[in-house]
Amino acid sequence: MSADEKRRFPRMPIFSAALITHQGQGWLSEVRDLSQGGACLARPHRWSSVQSTECRIYFIFDQETVVAVDARCVREGSEDLGFEFDGGQESEVETLLYESR
Structure with missing residues (x-):
């Protein structure tokens, strides 16, 4: 069974x-893929490890379309970061998935 088959939510590649x-700090990044449960983002150059700590991610689609979601970093790779969305944000996640199409 591949890693993709083990995922609870299908991933959608987007750019x-x-x-x-996180705590007054901010890092610009690029979204690599997105699912109902989380997102994979490119690792920013000056990233400070915040694994398992609450973050807020602002997904920027254009000047008028920005969707904020609370998440926690659950994986730190050399090239990318894995975030899991916090529960109780179904409306925000639905908006995020809609805007990414």
């Missing part, structure tokens, strides 16, 4: 800008 914020 969008994102701003990751």
